[in-house]
Amino acid sequence: MPMTAVAAGQETVTWADGTVEGVSDAYVRLSAPANITGLPSLSVPVGHDTAGLPIGMQLLGPPLGESLLLRVGHASEQTGPAHDLAPATRAALC
Structure with missing residues (x-):
């Protein structure tokens, strides 16, 4: 978004x-390009704006690249801002 x-x-x-x-x-x-082309996409949390609203990043993968996309998304979540949040807060973001 x-x-x-x-x-x-x-x-x-x-x-x-x-x-x-x-x-x-x-x-x-x-988000339309992924919907139109059929490419896999994934949104992962990357932080919050000044009002505290969540900000996400959309990742697009190659055709049939869902497993790669999920690995990249998982790595992003493990090292990004959401990683440092309390478990209940982190669960609410995902």
Whole structure:
């Protein structure tokens, strides 16, 4: 996703350059390539914004590369910011 969660009922997002985009379009824009091509994708937690909302990173794998993608995602989670959180907090992020 190009942004963290928006307020419930919010219909548009205004980017730093003044561009206005529908929330659904903003959320789908970066996930659509994997959906259209059929490439495996995975989202892993990478931290939090200043409001405490989770930030994720989308990983794309090669065709039939699910096992590679899962290994990379697992390594990211073991070494990334979520690794240092208490187990209950970490479980809530995943």
